[in-house]
Amino acid sequence: MKKLNGSTKKLISSIAVILVLYIVMSTMQATGNLSSLMSGLLVPVCAYALVAIGLNLCVGYLGELSLGHAGFMCVGAFTSAFFSKTFQNEIPDVPRFILALVIGTFFAALFGFLIAIPVLRLSGDYLAIVTLAFGEIIKNVINVLYVGRDASGFHFSLKDMMSLNMDFDGVVLVNGAQGITGTPRQSTFTISVLLLILALVVTHNFVNSRTGRAVKAIRDNQIAAETVGLPITKYKLIAFTISAAIAGVGGVLYAHNINSLTATTNNFGYNMSIMILVYVVLGGIGNFSGSVVATVVLTMLPEMLRGLSTYRMLIYSIVLIGLMLFNWAPGILKFREEHGLTTKQLLDKFKKKKEVQ
Amino acid sequence: MALLEVKNLGISFGGLRAVDEFNLSIEKGELYGLIGPNGAGKTTVFNMLTGIYKPTDGMIYLDGKNITGKKTADINKAGVARTFQNIRLFGDQSVLDNVKIGLHNSYEYGTFTGVFRLPKYFATEKKMDERALEILSVFGLDKEAKVLASNLPYGKQRQLEIARALATNPKLLLLDEPAAGMNPNETQDLMDTIALIRKEFGVTILLIEHDMKLVSGICEKLTVLNFGRVLASGETSTVLNDPEVIKAYLGE
Known part of the structure; x- marks a missing residue:
């Protein structure tokens, strides 16, 4: 067998871990050992992890901070839910869900592409602010969007339900702030895990390909990248679009897991964008598997702390600060290195132990 | 026809005329030196040649093709590659x-x-x-x-x-102070390397350098810049003995 390099090995081991977790969780669910709270979280966790992987591509490899990834998730969620609801009775379940996935991903990518054209002229704080504003615009537009359908076709309005002027038998598909209700719930845990693994493979392959190298070169030194003949704008656009598309996949899963899809600050606004960024930063910038781990831990944690009621978010933030210090503070990093507590040293120890056995 | 032909190149930053009336002609296969005191505008010339700065006036021809004001990436595709004074690797x-x-x-x-x-x-x-x-x-x-x-x-x-x-795969390689920060041994290695790459890659080289030993040792021709203008130009030995050049470098 061909010798695998470090990053491929890491990819394979993280996929293996995800599969083991998947088997454990599904067995627990099947035998009724999983609380309804936890089993309700399985799909959203995968959805958030996908968005985190997408954002990590943007932050870690393009080197630009985006605070609008909840917006791309929102685009993916609403376009796919709209499609699924519209054709609920016309296309059979399986092809409809596949098409919904394609459509959600496509529209998120399209929005990513369109936003990227002006946004990538900026960098740093300015880029972050513009993407933040973009996410808010998407959310707010969807909150005032009314779409209905009757025998004569689709009706749109940005005012209220009455101004759709539909026939008596018309159906309201998107109902302003109440969003889309009655989307078929088709996101299963299995599909979510498969998509998560696919996203890990795609991002891994991307950053290790010719295009990915170009993107990393631009991140490391833009002027040098230009002088070796790399078209900067093209590669920035590609990376940002893929990043938005992956966030869109997360949105599709999210939308097909709930009955009533609304765009609020908590699920598609800046709160969510910041949450996802927290997952990316704590999981390690540029480390896709890390994003998944951080998402799983940080989504489950507040749920497990529910017993503490009011103090829940207090403890949560302390844990966040603690993790951040553990991962990044120079003093602690030095201490860990001296006492053999870095991730690498621990892994080496673990490997040696296995060899001894 | 010369590989690189620069005619009356000039650039202003606001009121500052950084480079003015700069002319240069490099034949294929030559090893050409661009020298001058600090702040003379040598790196600015490099930045114009590679499209990082857009020249205010003048023309740059590579192999007969006009590359003036083109994008950096396109200039590289046309056949110009460079290194930087402060190393810019993908670290x-x-x-x-x-x-x-x-x-x-x-x-x-x-x-x-x-x-x-x-x-x-x-x-x-x-x-x-x-x-x-x-x-x-x-x-x-x-x-x-x-x-x-x-x-x-x-x-x-x-x-x-x-x-x-x-x-x-460039036709013309621009080296911006390749020996900066090197000790005499490393400089000697570098001179060997430059000789080797000329042989291996058949590339024409234009280099900026302060190390006179390196310049006089390997450059065939020189252009001296001072205050953004060409002070002298020609065979290395002639240029280095030019009283104007000695004055600019050592003072009166």
């Missing part, structure tokens, strides 16, 4: 990948092929690896191929930057 990537980025435009496969690892991905990557190692071995860097570029010692970083520039 977070391996030595091999740095050279492979230089090979980016010589070997092609699309993003889709890369993401889904179609057969063409493996074939092209293999060719790129081979070519990159070949270039690295000229510099004796092939053993360090897997090392992160930022972990290389200073002298090797300079060599890697030259290797990366050569990977883009």
Whole structure:
């Protein structure tokens, strides 16, 4: 067998871990050992992890901070839910869900592409602010969007339900702030895990390909990248679009897991964008598997702390600060290195132990 | 016809005339030196030649083609590669990948092929690896191929930057103070390297340098800049004995 390099090995081991977790969780669910709270979280966790992987591509490899990834998730969620609801009775379940996935991903990518054209002229704080504003615009537009359908076709309005002027038998598909209700719930845990693994493979392959190298070169030194003949704008656009598309996949899963899809600050606004960024930063910038781990831990944690009621978010933030210090503070990093507590040293120890056995 | 022909090149930053009436003609295969006191405008000339600055006036022709004011990436594709005074490597990537980025435009496969690892991905990557190692071995860097570029010692970083520039298959190589910060031994190595790459890659070289030993040792022709203007130009020995040049460098 061909010798695998470090990053491929890491990819394979993280996929293996995800599969083991998947088997454990599904067995627990099947035998009724999983609380309804936890089993309700399985799909959203995968959805958030996908968005985190997408954002990590943007932050870690393009080197630009985006605070609008909840917006791309929102685009993916609403376009796919709209499609699924519209054709609920016309296309059979399986092809409809596949098409919904394609459509959600496509529209998120399209929005990513369109936003990227002006946004990538900026960098740093300015880029972050513009993407933040973009996410808010998407959310707010969807909150005032009314779409209905009757025998004569689709009706749109940005005012209220009455101004759709539909026939008596018309159906309201998107109902302003109440969003889309009655989307078929088709996101299963299995599909979510498969998509998560696919996203890990795609991002891994991307950053290790010719295009990915170009993107990393631009991140490391833009002027040098230009002088070796790399078209900067093209590669920035590609990376940002893929990043938005992956966030869109997360949105599709999210939308097909709930009955009533609304765009609020908590699920598609800046709160969510910041949450996802927290997952990316704590999981390690540029480390896709890390994003998944951080998402799983940080989504489950507040749920497990529910017993503490009011103090829940207090403890949560302390844990966040603690993790951040553990991962990044120079003093602690030095201490860990001296006492053999870095991730690498621990892994080496673990490997040696296995060899001894 | 000359490989590089620069006519009346000039650039102003606001009221400051950084370079004025700059003329240069380099024949194919030559090793040409651009010298001058600090702040004379040498690096500014390089930045104009590579499209990082857009010249205010004048024309630049490479092999008869007008490349004035073109985009940096397009100028590289036309055949100009450069290194920087302050080394600009892709520090977070391996030595091999740095050279492979230089090979980016010589070997092609699309993003889709890369993401889904179609057969063409493996074939092209293999060719790129081979070519990159070949270039690295000229510099004796092939053993360090897997090392992160930022972990290389200073002298090797300079060599890697030259290797990366050569990977883009240039006709003209611009070296911005290649011997800066090097000790006499390293400078000697560098002179050998430059001689070697002229032989191996058949490339024309224009270099900026302060080290007079290096300049007089390898450059065939020189142009001296002072306050943004050409002070003298011609054969190395003639130029270095020009009283004006000595005055500009050493004072009266």
